[in-house]
Amino acid sequence: MPHIFMRNAVIVIAALGFAGLGAGSAFAETPLERGTYLMNSIVACGNCHTPKGPDGKALAGKELSGGDPIDSPVFHAMPANITPDKDTGIGKWTDDQIVAAIREGKRPDGTIIGPPMPIPFYRAMSDTDVHAIVAYLRSVKPIANPIAKSTYKIPLPPAYGPPVTHVADVPRTDHVAYGRYLATGLGHCMDCHTPAVAGRADMTKIGAGGNVFGSPNGGTILSANLTPGNPNGVAAWTNQQVKDAITKGTRPDRPLVRLMAFDWYKNMSNGDLNDLVAFLRSLKPVKSP
Ligand code: HEC
Ligand code: HEC
Structure with missing residues (x-):
């Protein structure tokens, strides 16, 4: 569909012109637009972090306020409230602390986030995309909803690997x-x-x-x-x-x-x-x- 491609190309050029972005970060969207797209499509944190009704569909008005328990023989995991609520969510965390939670599985207090959150995969999330996700997380409705602690019968690793510093964007041309x-x-x-x-x-x-x-x-x-x-x-x-x-x-x-x-x-x-x-x-x- 060449006309759609053309339209995107025009937007990219406009963004370069007005925002003065470097050629390496030629996303057409703002971080919040990119984060909104990602979170409501491929990333889908809500598949774990939003509670579901009996039909298996996410409950309206409860987005990201803490998901249903996930059980395995070795854990009873409680997906956290990741809305901006200051007391029961992540409203007090800085951007860098949220990024470290997603890509390194580390909370601000130094404790490790356990499975099944797919931290080993999220380590590959680009800086652009992880910050876009943070922008989206800051935009959702804060919901006060305390979530019980998960329990693990296996030891959690001290870390999922060395600190993640810089992850480049993957070129969409490939x-x-x-x-x-x-x-x-x-x-x-x-x-x-x-x-x-x-x-x-x-x-x-x-x-x-x-x-x-x-x-x-x-x-x-x-x-x-x-x-x-x-x-x-x-x-x-x-x-x-x-x-x-x-x-x-x-x-x-x-x-x-x-x-x-x-x-x-x-x-x-x-x-x-x-x-x-x-x-x-x-x-x-x-x-x-
Ligand atoms: C939570 C675990 C989970 C995730 C995440 C997941 N899948 Fe699946 N997927 C499954 C399971 C389990 C089945 C088999 C379901 C069944 O047989 O009814 C399946 C089935 C499929 C099928 C059907 C294939 C076949 O031969 O029947 C495709 C295609 C697929 N997944 C692709 C994907 C893609 C692409 C993604 C990421 C966008 C993805 N899956 C993410 C668990 C997952
Ligand atoms: C497969 C399910 C799953 C997916 C997908 C998932 N998480 Fe989680 N997440 C969890 C579970 C379970 C916990 C709690 C783990 C624990 O108690 O150690 C958690 C914990 C967290 C925490 C720690 C919060 C706190 O207060 O301790 C943050 C932040 C978080 N997730 C953000 C995200 C984001 C952002 C995404 C998407 C990029 C995501 N998660 C995707 C299951 C998931």
Whole structure:
């Protein structure tokens, strides 16, 4: 759609002219616009941090005020209230403290944020995008809602790695690389879809699935093998069918279990969806067990 591309190009040029941005940061949007887009699409912090009703949909008016408990054999995790409420949310934290919480899993008091928050993936979030997310977090309605502490039967690591200082933007002209960034740094698709060994994603088998999740319908469900090594999934589908799985939660033969953030992913731009699909098609084929 060349005219849409042209329109964006005009906006970029206008932003360069009026805001005097450097050529390296040629986003058309303000940080708040970028953050609003990301948070309501690929990033979807709300899939964990917003409480849901019996239909599995996020409760209106409660955005980011603390999510439903997430249980595993080794933890009972309580997604925190991350609204700007000063007493029960993160209203007193500085921008840098919020950035450190997202990318390094560190709270201002030095304690470590535990799983299943996908910190190891968020470490790859660019400076531009993590600050855009902070701008959005500051813009949501403060909600007073105290959340109980999580409990862990496993020791939390002292840190998730060395401090994250500078993460550059991934060029959107490289569609597979940007798709990888969407699926890892921003969206943590590959957290659920990469086999975990001793609690850590085995990136030599990125996208091969096979992780066990408690299904909201009862019982358990395995994350799908998204690599071309699975003949019954993405590899056999058209690009549109892959996009429908991500944004509508449907396989060609049946609806998918409601674990993924379909209600957020449906707001992704077609360009971002195309890049995600291009990335999935580029994965090393791994056979389904
Ligand atoms: C898969 C679920 C999940 C996702 C996705 C997720 N979180 Fe969390 N988050 C949690 C859980 C669970 C905790 C509490 C962990 C604990 O108690 O140690 C938490 C804790 C936090 C905290 C610490 C707050 C406090 O007061 O201690 C912040 C800040 C936070 N998350 C921000 C975010 C942001 C921003 C995003 C999106 C970029 C995000 N989270 C995505 C599950 C998630
Ligand atoms: C919370 C974990 C989780 C996250 C995050 C997640 N997925 Fe999934 N995904 C699953 C599970 C579990 C299934 C299988 C559901 C079923 O079989 O009904 C699945 C199914 C799929 C399917 C259908 C494939 C098939 O062969 O049936 C696609 C495509 C997909 N996911 C892509 C993605 C993409 C792209 C993202 C990121 C934008 C993502 N997923 C994020 C857990 C997740």
